[in-house]
Amino acid sequence: MAELAVDIALTVNGEPVAERVDARKTLVDFLREDLGLTGSHVGCEHGVCGACTVRVDGAIVRGCLMLAAQCDGAQVETIEGLSDAGEIADLQAAFAQRNALQCGYCTPGMLVAAQDLLLHAKNSGGVPSREQIREHLSGNYCRCTGYHAIVDAVEAVARARAGEKK
C-alpha cells in the first residue's frame, strides 16, 4: 500500500520544525525517529503505560496515541525541553535523592506527568495530597520502584515549591 505523507510545521521544545511525515506515524515515533528526541519512551504503544508522555499545547498527552500529523501548528514539549529549560530540575533532583527511579524507563513520562500535576496544584494554590499524586500518576506505570519513592519525591517538591519545609 502506498504511503501517504503529509507536511507538518510545529514547534518542538521552542524550535520550529517542518517535516514530511507518514500520515500514520505517531507523535512519539516522530520525536524519536525523525528528531532524535529519544527521551520519550515507547512501552505499551496503546495508551496504557505513560512512558511516552509529552506536552502538546500545554496539556500532557500520550505520544503513542497521537499522530504526528495531528500536531501541525502545535507546540510540543518533551522531557528534553523541560530538562534543558531547568523547569523540572527540582523534580529530577528529588527523584535522584529519593531513589524514585531504578531502570529509568518510566522516568521521563513520570516527570512530565508530575510536573503537570505540580503546575495545576500551584495554580489552585495548594499542595496535592499523596492520594492526589497517586491518582495523577496512575496512568504512568513503573515496574521497578513500587511507587512510594516517586510519591515521596513529588510530595517533597510540591511542599518545597509551596515554600514549606521538607
Ligand code: FES
Ligand atoms: S507507550 Fe504510550 S502509553 Fe505506553
Ligand code: FES
Ligand atoms: S524505574 Fe523502572 S519502570 Fe520505573
